[in-house]
Amino acid sequence: MSKESKDLAAKAQWDSKRVLSLVVNNALMIIMIIAAIAIAIVNPNFVSASSIVNIISQTAAYLPAALGIAGCIVLTGTDLSAGRAVGLTACISASLLQVAGSASKMWPNIGTLPIPVVILIAMAIGAVIGAFNGFFVGKFKLHPFIVTLGTQLILYTILLLYVKMGNNGGMAISNLDESYNSFVKGSILPKIAGQTIPNYVIFAILLTALMWFIWNKTTFGKNMFALGSNEEAARVSGVNVLMTTIMVFSLAGAMYGFTGFIEGARIGSNTANTGLNYELDAIAACVIGGVSFVGGIGKISGIVIGVLMLRLIFIGLTMANINQDLQYLIKGGIILFACALDMRKYLVKK
Amino acid sequence: MEQPALLEMRHISKEFPGVKALDNVSLTVRPGTVHALMGENGAGKSTLMKCLFGIYHKDGGEIVLDGKPVDFRSSKEALENGVAMVHQELNQALTRSVQDNLWLGRYPTVAGGLMVSEKIMSRRTQEIFRELEVTVDPKAIMSTMPVSQRQMVEIAKAVSYDSKIIVFDEPTSSLTETEVEHLFRIINMLRDRGCGIIYISHKMEEILRISDDVTIMRDGQWVATRPAAELTMDEIIRLMVGRELTSRFPPKSNKQGDVILEVQGMSGRYTRLKEASFQLRKGEILGIAGLDGSGRTEVLENLFGVMTREGGSIKLHGRPIENRTPREAIKNGFALLTEERRATGIFGIRNIRENTVISNLKSYLMGGICLSDKKMKEDTDWSIQAMRIKTPSQSTEIRSLSGGNQQKVIIGRWLLTKPEILLLDEPTRGIDVGAKYEIYQLIINLANEGKGIIMVSSEMPELLGVCDRILVMSGGRLAGEVNAAETSQEEILTLAAKYV
Numbered sequence: 001m002s003k004e005s006k007d008l009a010a011k012a013q014w015d016s017k018r019v020l021s022l023v024v025n026n027a028l029m030i031i032m033i034i035a036a037i038a039i040a041i042v043n044p045n046f047v048s049a050s051s052i053v054n055i056i057s058q059t060a061a062y063l064p065a066a067l068g069i070a071g072c073i074v075l076t077g078t079d080l081s082a083g084r085a086v087g088l089t090a091c092i093s094a095s096l097l098q099v100a101g102s103a104s105k106m107w108p109n110i111g112t113l114p115i116p117v118v119i120l121i122a123m124a125i126g127a128v129i130g131a132f133n134g135f136f137v138g139k140f141k142l143h144p145f146i147v148t149l150g151t152q153l154i155l156y157t158i159l160l161l162y163v164k165m166g167n168n169g170g171m172a173i174s175n176l177d178e179s180y181n182s183f184v185k186g187s188i189l190p191k192i193a194g195q196t197i198p199n200y201v202i203f204a205i206l207l208t209a210l211m212w213f214i215w216n217k218t219t220f221g222k223n224m225f226a227l228g229s230n231e232e233a234a235r236v237s238g239v240n241v242l243m244t245t246i247m248v249f250s251l252a253g254a255m256y257g258f259t260g261f262i263e264g265a266r267i268g269s270n271t272a273n274t275g276l277n278y279e280l281d282a283i284a285a286c287v288i289g290g291v292s293f294v295g296g297i298g299k300i301s302g303i304v305i306g307v308l309m310l311r312l313i314f315i316g317l318t319m320a321n322i323n324q325d326l327q328y329l330i331k332g333g334i335i336l337f338a339c340a341l342d343m344r345k346y347l348v349k350k
Numbered sequence: 351m352e353q354p355a356l357l358e359m360r361h362i363s364k365e366f367p368g369v370k371a372l373d374n375v376s377l378t379v380r381p382g383t384v385h386a387l388m389g390e391n392g393a394g395k396s397t398l399m400k401c402l403f404g405i406y407h408k409d410g411g412e413i414v415l416d417g418k419p420v421d422f423r424s425s426k427e428a429l430e431n432g433v434a435m436v437h438q439e440l441n442q443a444l445t446r447s448v449q450d451n452l453w454l455g456r457y458p459t460v461a462g463g464l465m466v467s468e469k470i471m472s473r474r475t476q477e478i479f480r481e482l483e484v485t486v487d488p489k490a491i492m493s494t495m496p497v498s499q500r501q502m503v504e505i506a507k508a509v510s511y512d513s514k515i516i517v518f519d520e521p522t523s524s525l526t527e528t529e530v531e532h533l534f535r536i537i538n539m540l541r542d543r544g545c546g547i548i549y550i551s552h553k554m555e556e557i558l559r560i561s562d563d564v565t566i567m568r569d570g571q572w573v574a575t576r577p578a579a580e581l582t583m584d585e586i587i588r589l590m591v592g593r594e595l596t597s598r599f600p601p602k603s604n605k606q607g608d609v610i611l612e613v614q615g616m617s618g619r620y621t622r623l624k625e626a627s628f629q630l631r632k633g634e635i636l637g638i639a640g641l642d643g644s645g646r647t648e649v650l651e652n653l654f655g656v657m658t659r660e661g662g663s664i665k666l667h668g669r670p671i672e673n674r675t676p677r678e679a680i681k682n683g684f685a686l687l688t689e690e691r692r693a694t695g696i697f698g699i700r701n702i703r704e705n706t707v708i709s710n711l712k713s714y715l716m717g718g719i720c721l722s723d724k725k726m727k728e729d730t731d732w733s734i735q736a737m738r739i740k741t742p743s744q745s746t747e748i749r750s751l752s753g754g755n756q757q758k759v760i761i762g763r764w765l766l767t768k769p770e771i772l773l774l775d776e777p778t779r780g781i782d783v784g785a786k787y788e789i790y791q792l793i794i795n796l797a798n799e800g801k802g803i804i805m806v807s808s809e810m811p812e813l814l815g816v817c818d819r820i821l822v823m824s825g826g827r828l829a830g831e832v833n834a835a836e837t838s839q840e841e842i843l844t845l846a847a848k849y850v
Binding site: 217219223225226230232234235236237239294297349350 | 424425426429430435437441442443444445446450451454455456457459463464465466619620621651656657658
């Protein structure tokens, strides 16, 4: 065989291998798309304008928390405190934005605060929670699983105590000011195909853009990936490992704070159980979207796809009239499948 | 003529609880010279360097850089003051690109520090690579590149800091001959620029070739600083060990018996080994030579069932065996000393006893349920004595021993399984000169006892000094077989280049 034909043969083989690995690496996407098509055939309403807007809105609601937690996963960590942080900031946001003068107002002496101030308060509280996590992880070298397990419990007590404060006495925090409702759930966009697109979709898009910029274009973002990939290399190259860790968790916390602010209005009636298990959905979305627990790997676009896919499943199951009890089985299966596919990329066959 | 020193480390002392790691050590590096730092493992070379980089705080002494006293508190501060180090263990962010690694910790930014500029980064990377004649794609992801190229990136990184002092810690351990030449060209270029190079290596041929001055340390103390031109290999060994080593290799006394192992056409499924055939006799020491990546390790790991075989047959005493997994291989009387001791040999935080008995647990079972502490202690004692392991006790963590002693523990571990065939992959890597001699003696003794030994090494003198026959690998294939007593390094090198 001449050298050229050998090269050609090698190339052809490489191509078939590449096609196979492309299929395997994107297997989840392919399955999801097939599933979506199947659901659409069973119930054509699945692809109606209202259904699509519903899917997009729900994706937007869950996206910020996932964007935050993804940073923790890039650092080979995780964050179990996300859900409680969302719950706490949701209750705080709601309590500060109740209708003035109503009898059930939690803090009657505080009028209805301006919305930007409440957003800042929610994000600041989230950031402080995150910084607390990051400090324990970075300073004491504890595994984030342990640290955030502890924080999560601490936050639950704070949350339980908070909803009993003021005039509230443990009731659901509702009766929200109209400005708050319309800021979050209202729409400044013209109706598309007769459907209202809520403002929180716009916020999610802006946050996604911001996170993309932070991850890809800033020193902090690059340091985060380097740290997740090889902490020692980052340290000897002069990266401030402690500060970067604290900032990653803190940024994640700020995202939970923002999610809390949105959820406060979106749910409308907030209790100590608001935000429960949000972290699990967020982690699942990241894993499905290819943010690897191996560390140092992940893309913003992957996270968006991950959140979208999880929502597709939930909404799709309802629409396809499949027993709702099955949703957890399907979710669990997808997580295992996604992780196994992900690990396959990093295993070297011998 | 005396040049003013570029870097002076004067009377450095460092004490750890119970150990005097550095005792009044001085080192003077002149501009435009390569200063070799030698000593056995544990002599204090890395401790001295860690004091320079502020990773350890020195207890006494002073460091003067360019006439100014300095006291770095972190490697970042050292880097900013023109003192860089190429680490022996590659410390890289493998999931990131070459240029992301190169500029880590000092990304060029635009827009008031808000944005990292990929453009500037890529331009500067290309400038440095051009200057150093490094042919690596700056956008390639680190994990997709061979170790030698990653090593080059590490070297380029050190150079890119415009450093006055560059420390090379065992830079050639993963480089091929051509790459070593390339590295030496880079070092010579840096020397011509007036940089001071500190070069740490165990390879004496290299030291004598590249360095101007040599400082030798032993047991945390300064022993001698001499011009390299005045030193010979034997002299260096004498200074390092502190006693005469009449020879680098013990006398060979092993006698060969019948053929015990026959390998026919062994190939790897996922690895590059192709059609290797050879035989091994009882009491024989068979060497495997070749360049890095030539398939040396693959021969051993395919034989031991760590790697998946594609074809070929293995016969033990004329009886075909499979060795599909290491468990099966161990049952058939094989033992494998792996190449990367720290990664795949020792259980670092576990003690000597657990490290010793791990492959032989079945034989300590009482009634099939409970392990007998007494038997395990006895066997560990036997191993400590037979291998002459220097350790305070059986319950010492293995990671606190020197490399040579760790290696002896692992050899002891395998001897407890009563193997017939020992596969040794780089048995003396990262082990100091005195301990190497002991390992050689152990290998020859084992052959004397009638074991068949296959030994992979990248140090040719070692293969020539210890083995009976040497197989030479090249490009995944067996390029030839030579008699160790009659061959030369040149012949082996020619064979090693056959299929490259």
